[in-house]
Structure formats: C-alpha cells, structure tokens
Amino acid sequence: MKNRNGDKYHRIINAATKVFAKRGFFHAKVSDIAKEAHVADGTIYLYFENKDDILISLFEEQMQVVLGNMMEEISKEKDAVKKIEKFALTHLKLIELNKNVAEIIQVELRQSSKFMKEYKNERFLQYLNLIDDIIKEGQEQGIFKKEIIPGIAKRAFFGALDEMSRFWVLSSHKKYDIETAAKQISGYFLYGLVKNAG
Amino acid sequence: MKNRNGDKYHRIINAATKVFAKRGFFHAKVSDIAKEAHVADGTIYLYFENKDDILISLFEEQMQVVLGNMMEEISKEKDAVKKIEKFALTHLKLIELNKNVAEIIQVELRQSSKFMKEYKNERFLQYLNLIDDIIKEGQEQGIFKKEIIPGIAKRAFFGALDEMSRFWVLSSHKKYDIETAAKQISGYFLYGLVKNAG
Amino acid sequence: MKNRNGDKYHRIINAATKVFAKRGFFHAKVSDIAKEAHVADGTIYLYFENKDDILISLFEEQMQVVLGNMMEEISKEKDAVKKIEKFALTHLKLIELNKNVAEIIQVELRQSSKFMKEYKNERFLQYLNLIDDIIKEGQEQGIFKKEIIPGIAKRAFFGALDEMSRFWVLSSHKKYDIETAAKQISGYFLYGLVKNAG
Amino acid sequence: MKNRNGDKYHRIINAATKVFAKRGFFHAKVSDIAKEAHVADGTIYLYFENKDDILISLFEEQMQVVLGNMMEEISKEKDAVKKIEKFALTHLKLIELNKNVAEIIQVELRQSSKFMKEYKNERFLQYLNLIDDIIKEGQEQGIFKKEIIPGIAKRAFFGALDEMSRFWVLSSHKKYDIETAAKQISGYFLYGLVKNAG
DNA sequence: TATGAATGAGAATTCATTCAT
DNA sequence: CATGAATGAATTCTCATTCAT
Structure with a gap:
C-alpha cells in the first residue's frame, strides 16, 4: 500500500499539478514531476502506483x-x-x-x-x-x-x-x-x- | 497538397472516427486507422498532414x-x-x-x-x-x-x-x-x- | 534494359545533379528529382534501376x-x-x-x-x-x-x-x-x- | 546532461566504431550499436543526443x-x-x-x-x-x-x-x-x- | 525509504518502388 | 512510353517503470 501521508506525497501532488497544467497529462514526464518535487524519479513510485494514479489522486x-x-x-x-x-x-x-x-x-x-x-x-x-x-x-x-x-x-x-x-x-x-x-x-x-x- | 475529396479521404475520416471513439486520440494508432479504412499506413499521409490533422479534419x-x-x-x-x-x-x-x-x-x-x-x-x-x-x-x-x-x-x-x-x-x-x-x-x-x- | 539515350535520360541526370548537390544523396528524394526533371516519379524507373543507379550513372x-x-x-x-x-x-x-x-x-x-x-x-x-x-x-x-x-x-x-x-x-x-x-x-x-x- | 565518462560511454563509442565501419553511418542502426555494446537501445540516449552525436563524439x-x-x-x-x-x-x-x-x-x-x-x-x-x-x-x-x-x-x-x-x-x-x-x-x-x- | 541509471516496448512517419491505367 | 496514387517496410527516439544499491 502506498503511503498517502507525509511531506513527499503532497510535494509530488503539487509538483504534478504544475507540470500537468503546463504540459498536459500526456506530455508531462514523470521525471519532470520528480524534478519539480525535488525527489528522485523512483520515489514517485513509492507514493503512486503509476502516472495515471498521480492524476486520479490529484x-x-x-x-x-x-x-x-x-x-x-x-x-x-x-x-x-x-x-x-x-x-x-x-x-x-x-x-x-x-x-x-x-x-x-x-x-x-x-x-x-x-x-x-x-x-x-x-x-x-x-x-x-x-x-x-x-x-x-x-x-x-x-x-x-x-x-x-x-x-x-x-x-x-x-x-x-x-x-x-x-x-x-x-x-x-x-x-x-x-x-x-x-x-x-x-x-x-x-x-x-x-x-x-x- | 493534400487531396480532400474522393473515396479514400472519407474512408479514413470514418475509420478514424471509429478508432478515436474506441481508444481515445492518444491511444489510437495510425496503423489501426489505416487497417480500419483498408488502406496502407502511408496512404493516410497522402490525405492528412499527421495524426493531429486527422482529428482536426474530422x-x-x-x-x-x-x-x-x-x-x-x-x-x-x-x-x-x-x-x-x-x-x-x-x-x-x-x-x-x-x-x-x-x-x-x-x-x-x-x-x-x-x-x-x-x-x-x-x-x-x-x-x-x-x-x-x-x-x-x-x-x-x-x-x-x-x-x-x-x-x-x-x-x-x-x-x-x-x-x-x-x-x-x-x-x-x-x-x-x-x-x-x-x-x-x-x-x-x-x-x-x-x-x-x- | 534501360533506355540510356533521349531527352528524358539527360534531364533526369541533370535534375539529380542539382538535387544531390543540394540535399545529399541520402536525403535527396526520388520524387524531388522527378519534379526537377518535370517527369513523373515512375518515369525515373524507366531510365534507371534505382536511386543508386542514378548516382552511379551520373x-x-x-x-x-x-x-x-x-x-x-x-x-x-x-x-x-x-x-x-x-x-x-x-x-x-x-x-x-x-x-x-x-x-x-x-x-x-x-x-x-x-x-x-x-x-x-x-x-x-x-x-x-x-x-x-x-x-x-x-x-x-x-x-x-x-x-x-x-x-x-x-x-x-x-x-x-x-x-x-x-x-x-x-x-x-x-x-x-x-x-x-x-x-x-x-x-x-x-x-x-x-x-x-x- | 550527458555522461561522457565511465564504462558505458566508451563501450558505445567502440561498438559504434565497429558498426559504422561495417555498415556505413546511414545504414547503421542504433539498435545494432546497442546490441554490439551490450546495452539497451535507450541507454544510448543517456550518453548521446542522437545518432549524429555518436559519430561526432567518436x-x-x-x-x-x-x-x-x-x-x-x-x-x-x-x-x-x-x-x-x-x-x-x-x-x-x-x-x-x-x-x-x-x-x-x-x-x-x-x-x-x-x-x-x-x-x-x-x-x-x-x-x-x-x-x-x-x-x-x-x-x-x-x-x-x-x-x-x-x-x-x-x-x-x-x-x-x-x-x-x-x-x-x-x-x-x-x-x-x-x-x-x-x-x-x-x-x-x-x-x-x-x-x-x- | 530513497535513488537514478538502465531498460525496452512502442509508434509516427518517410519514401523508394510498383503497377494499373 | 508515361503517369502518380498507393504501398508498407523500416527505424529513431521517448519515457514509464524497475531494481540494485
């Protein structure tokens, strides 16, 4: 089960909000979200199942x-x-x-x-x-x-x-x-x- | 210049309509549209600039x-x-x-x-x-x-x-x-x- | 056997010379040569085996x-x-x-x-x-x-x-x-x- | 930024040298270079911008x-x-x-x-x-x-x-x-x- | 938990060549 | 001889996801 609390979870959600709004979901790269959230790419997957899950969670x-x-x-x-x-x-x-x-x-x-x-x-x-x-x-x-x-x-x-x-x-x-x-x-x-x- | 009349143009438009509706634009493959329209992949590009152009034309x-x-x-x-x-x-x-x-x-x-x-x-x-x-x-x-x-x-x-x-x-x-x-x-x-x- | 004489043969050779010089052999399109020579694409193949043959003949x-x-x-x-x-x-x-x-x-x-x-x-x-x-x-x-x-x-x-x-x-x-x-x-x-x- | 040191970079350069020499630049496939270097296709792009860049770097x-x-x-x-x-x-x-x-x-x-x-x-x-x-x-x-x-x-x-x-x-x-x-x-x-x- | 290098599947597009007219 | 619409094979590059550290 993914960890839905904590600092990083919300940092990623907020980063994703920016990146999705700017590039659109399909053109947004997971690595861009990671960069914006100041976490490693792989860290995203400790908090979200996949890219779709970021959007849905958001x-x-x-x-x-x-x-x-x-x-x-x-x-x-x-x-x-x-x-x-x-x-x-x-x-x-x-x-x-x-x-x-x-x-x-x-x-x-x-x-x-x-x-x-x-x-x-x-x-x-x-x-x-x-x-x-x-x-x-x-x-x-x-x-x-x-x-x-x-x-x-x-x-x-x-x-x-x-x-x-x-x-x-x-x-x-x-x-x-x-x-x-x-x-x-x-x-x-x-x-x-x-x-x-x- | 793209040929906007004729049989094939409308066959492709109709095929694209089906495929886009089924899979969504991003997940629709040009080759699927071609298959549905019974034309070769390359033929699509005699009638449309690119995949976006199919959607806009439609x-x-x-x-x-x-x-x-x-x-x-x-x-x-x-x-x-x-x-x-x-x-x-x-x-x-x-x-x-x-x-x-x-x-x-x-x-x-x-x-x-x-x-x-x-x-x-x-x-x-x-x-x-x-x-x-x-x-x-x-x-x-x-x-x-x-x-x-x-x-x-x-x-x-x-x-x-x-x-x-x-x-x-x-x-x-x-x-x-x-x-x-x-x-x-x-x-x-x-x-x-x-x-x-x- | 390809027809190596006649007007069209030399028109194509000359057109190819221009197009190859401008775009380079690999990036030159046969259709561009045809356009430059004022012949149909297919006509090229009445005079040359293939694209390589144009270069060699030239x-x-x-x-x-x-x-x-x-x-x-x-x-x-x-x-x-x-x-x-x-x-x-x-x-x-x-x-x-x-x-x-x-x-x-x-x-x-x-x-x-x-x-x-x-x-x-x-x-x-x-x-x-x-x-x-x-x-x-x-x-x-x-x-x-x-x-x-x-x-x-x-x-x-x-x-x-x-x-x-x-x-x-x-x-x-x-x-x-x-x-x-x-x-x-x-x-x-x-x-x-x-x-x-x- | 591309990583220009390390094992893989030189493995790819060496592989490209072989493949380019054998097939010529235009006919060389990036996937062949990857295979020769024992890396995945995508890995090439961690070290080089594109195919041209491999040749220039080499x-x-x-x-x-x-x-x-x-x-x-x-x-x-x-x-x-x-x-x-x-x-x-x-x-x-x-x-x-x-x-x-x-x-x-x-x-x-x-x-x-x-x-x-x-x-x-x-x-x-x-x-x-x-x-x-x-x-x-x-x-x-x-x-x-x-x-x-x-x-x-x-x-x-x-x-x-x-x-x-x-x-x-x-x-x-x-x-x-x-x-x-x-x-x-x-x-x-x-x-x-x-x-x-x- | 956290990392980020490595992976490799996947798809749009091009264009030499063919062939029915 | 001439045409040009149609073909479809062929290949680069991207990027979500994994996993060894």
Whole structure:
C-alpha cells in the first residue's frame, strides 16, 4: 500500500499539478514531476502506483477540498434559491482560486475516455448531488416547480457553470467578473430568460 | 497538397472516427486507422498532414454538417422561445445520431488544451453564436429580459446541453429520453426553476 | 534494359545533379528529382534501376566527359613537367566549372563504403592512371627520378589536388585563385619544398 | 546532461566504431550499436543526443588521441624536413593502427556534406595546422622556399597522405609498406619528382 | 525509504518502388 | 512510353517503470 501521508506525497501532488497544467497529462514526464518535487524519479513510485494514479489522486485530493468548501458554503444558506446562487458563486470562485487544478480537471481528467469510463468518479458525483439535493429541497419547500427532474437539472446547472469555467481556463483573460457571471447563470436557472415567466 | 475529396479521404475520416471513439486520440494508432479504412499506413499521409490533422479534419467536417443542420432547423422557427427549444432538441438529436463523433468532440477535441489552445476553433464559435443570435433576437423582440448578457447565456445554455450529452456519451444507457431532456433544459433557461418566477 | 539515350535520360541526370548537390544523396528524394526533371516519379524507373543507379550513372557520365577533356589537354603537352602542370590546372578548372558535379563526386559517391567497395570504380582508376602514365613517361625521358613509385605518386598527386577541391567545394569562397593553387601544387610535386633540392 | 565518462560511454563509442565501419553511418542502426555494446537501445540516449552525436563524439575522441600522438612525435624532431617526414610516417601508422576509425573518418565524416558543412571541424583544422606550423618554421629557418603558400601546401600534403590512406582503407591489402609510402610521399613534397630540381 | 541509471516496448512517419491505367 | 496514387517496410527516439544499491 502506498503511503498517502507525509511531506513527499503532497510535494509530488503539487509538483504534478504544475507540470500537468503546463504540459498536459500526456506530455508531462514523470521525471519532470520528480524534478519539480525535488525527489528522485523512483520515489514517485513509492507514493503512486503509476502516472495515471498521480492524476486520479490529484483529482481526489482536490475534490475533497472543493466538496468540503462547497458543503460548508451551502449550509450557510437556508433558502433553496439562495443555495443555488451560492453554489454558482462558490463554484466559480473555487475555479478562480486554483486555475491549475481547474485546468487539469477540465482538460486532462475529462479528456480521456480512459479516465471517464474506467474510473468511477465518485467525488464528482457527490459534487453533482449537492445540486440535486438543493433542487429536491426547493421542490419540497414548494419553491421550485415540481415538474423539474433533478437528475437533469443538476447536470444542466453544473454544465452551465462548467462551460463558463472552461472558457475562463482556456482564455487568458476574463471578460466578465465572477459575481456577474454567477449572478447571471443562477438567474437563468432560477427565473429564466423570458420576461414575466413562471 | 493534400487531396480532400474522393473515396479514400472519407474512408479514413470514418475509420478514424471509429478508432478515436474506441481508444481515445492518444491511444489510437495510425496503423489501426489505416487497417480500419483498408488502406496502407502511408496512404493516410497522402490525405492528412499527421495524426493531429486527422482529428482536426474530422472535427471540421462534422461541424460543417452540424452547423448546417442546426441553422436550417432554427430558421424554421420565428419565435425566439421556439428557437431555443428547437436548438436544445436538435443539439441532443444530433449527438444521438452520431455518438462516435460526439464522443470525440466532447472528449478528445474540446477537452484537449493542445487543440483548444493552439487550434482556433472557428466552427465551434460559430455554433455558439447561433445561440447568441437567438438571445439577442429575443431581447430585441422584447421577449427576453434585457439584463441577460448573451455572451454568458450562450455558454451557459450550451454548457447545459453539453453536460447532458457528455453524460449520455459516457454512460451506456440513457435514463431520460431526448425530448424530455431537451424540454427540461430549454424549460429551465426560458422559465427558470422557480414557481411564478419573472 | 534501360533506355540510356533521349531527352528524358539527360534531364533526369541533370535534375539529380542539382538535387544531390543540394540535399545529399541520402536525403535527396526520388520524387524531388522527378519534379526537377518535370517527369513523373515512375518515369525515373524507366531510365534507371534505382536511386543508386542514378548516382552511379551520373558519375559515369561526368567522368567520361572529364576524362575526355583531361586527355585532350594533356596530349597538347609533350614534356612530362608541363603535363603535370597542365593536369593540376585542368583538374581544378574542371572542378570549378561544375561545382555541383564535383560536390557529388567528392561528397556523395565516395561517402559510402557501399559505393567505394562494391562499385568497381573504373573511370576513376582510368583518371588516376593518366597521372601514372605521365610519371612513367617522365621517368623514361630521364626527367623524373627513377626511384619514384608511380602507383604511390599518382595517388599523392591526385590526393593533393582533391583535398584542395574539397576545401573549395565545402567552403563558400576561394582564398586562392585556381592558377595560383595549380601552380603551387604542381610546384611542390615537381620541385619540392626544400630550397636547392634535387 | 550527458555522461561522457565511465564504462558505458566508451563501450558505445567502440561498438559504434565497429558498426559504422561495417555498415556505413546511414545504414547503421542504433539498435545494432546497442546490441554490439551490450546495452539497451535507450541507454544510448543517456550518453548521446542522437545518432549524429555518436559519430561526432567518436571523431572528437579519436582526433584528440591522434592530435596528441602527432604533436608528441613531431616535437621530437627539430628539423623541418625531419618533421615533415615524421608527420607522413606517423599519419600512416596511426591510420594503420585503427583501420575502423580511419574508415569512418575517411568515408563517413569527412565526406558528408552534412557534417562537413554544419559541424565546425575544429580538431581537423588543428591537425592540418600542425603541417602549416612545420612549413612556416621551415621557411623561417631558410630551409623551405619562401614562395610556398602554407595554406595550400598543408592541404596538398594532407591530401596526398589522405588519399593513400583511403586507398588502404578501401582496399583489402596493402601493395606498399608504410615506411615506403611515407618516405615516398614526404620525398615528393620535400624534393620533388624532378631530377636535380631546386 | 530513497535513488537514478538502465531498460525496452512502442509508434509516427518517410519514401523508394510498383503497377494499373 | 508515361503517369502518380498507393504501398508498407523500416527505424529513431521517448519515457514509464524497475531494481540494485
């Protein structure tokens, strides 16, 4: 069993985050990660099964943090509407906070059907289900329409935020600020584009 | 100069579509594409610069068709609301129609920093701008709220549809049918989740 | 049997001379020669066995001309001393006259042990033997020292001229003019470096 | 950074010497060199940049030795005439001592426009300048004619020796022994072919 | 634990040559 | 005779992973 604690483990994760973001997973060399982490090539394999495992571990580690942050932020709000708004804002802020990680998750992890198909992405599903919970809650509270299918809505909402992040991650500059984008996107979902809708 | 017409060119494109969808771009071997297309390895290079060029060409070819179809479908509707609904339905139908192509575009091309950064993705931007146009039209018609920022809304709407497609592409079965999903997603955007919104 | 006459044969030889001089034999592509000669790739093979054969034929053709010129020039002189001087001058002039051919013979044909070992280089030996003949003649006339071994001297003299040519062929500019170089080199061989020698 | 010391580096150099001499540079496979050196293919690239680098390194290594030997031998003689004689003898002896290396330098390296043009052949120029120095010294001592141009003479003398070596390297047997050939060639240069010259 | 030299499988691409037209 | 599209063999170099120290 690999040692998941200790200084070196996190040094390697952080080094990998830099290198993957810079070169992309396929073009990143394990030896570059080792160099960045100031360990020997072979040392990597005391902490990770293989190169894939570095990427997955990186993702798991980061999602753990993101999940925790998001749950904490959402729990501060009681109202489902506020929760949706808070989710959008927090998501985009988290992306902004760690662009490297965001880029890797966006670009590398989802890139490969290998990862998306073979790796049962539990953390991501948990993250999505935070939205699911909010929607169901809203429906139970009688705030959200009962005909909304949460399984679809959660993906639609996440997809909307995610596409925005991708745009930011891949462009060098942001045309719109985070608060505006979050407000807009949660606005569409909550109240629609149509005037006097309902 | 590469020969972009003729039988072989399309045989290779089609073979590549299959192989990329199955193995992923990086793990796909040019020789496998050749085998699938029933041509010699070297023949590939009479029609394409290199492996990257196959992927880009595949994308360009397909987007041309998709763009055409989408424009035709949308032009049938006059009302901005109907156009949004039609866009959602048509998008999901097109994905359904050619899962392999969808998977490649989803997973290999759009996600890859290599391609997304270095390759100025004109067709994709054109596709997004179809949404932009509808929203502006809706605003001009006084149907859509004027505070909507089309540049954000187009990405949010596309992202929502796209995440749904990814889900379908990567899962083996569809939990919801296309019409339902399209109706739901366009519904969120048009009228919001909130009861009596507006 | 390949057709060794006709317009196309010489067009190809000339095209190959250009292309080999520019790219080197190994890096020259048959298709480039074809393009330069304004014939189809396949047409080359109606006139030559293969790529090697082009090089050998080119050499044979050129050496035929060079041999003829040299024999004619030498025959104009009666005196062995004058003949040596004439040989040096003519050799360097011929090199100068056709730098491309010279470069190929220098660089490509002799480069490969393949050619030098397997290809019995008759023309070259004939060329060397012109020197041999002059030396023997000089010895018979009592002008040249009888202890000179013509088999060694011919190579030494040729080598001296050849090294000078290589220097010219590979540098872009000539530091010394042809007449000076020829006079110097034949001078060394005829009279030596040592003052009051003999 | 490549490791230029140690056992493996020289094992690879020696293996390459054999393989290049046998097959010629272009036809030599890196994997053959690896096999001959009893290392893995990849190991070659821990010690050399690429295949070209093996050839260049081989040349540099050998020229270092040859230059050293030649300088030592020449320094033993005080007289310019003796030095010329010693140069000729030593050159041919060194060639004889390592035929493989000689063949590679003769055939592969010096002949290749690729290497001769792109690779600034410092060692070779240093070697040539040993002759230059002797000639100038002889002129200063009043032994050699002052009208001799050392820049031409050094090439002529080297060329003469070199052509003799090429002949030996490419033939399987030697018609003349080294001492005779050296004596003859230095004799031509020192005293000329002509009787009672000077 | 840690190292890093060594391994060797693996794949894209080139281009001389062929042959159906 | 001429063409040029098609072939497919052939080879360098990379880099994840191992293992002796």
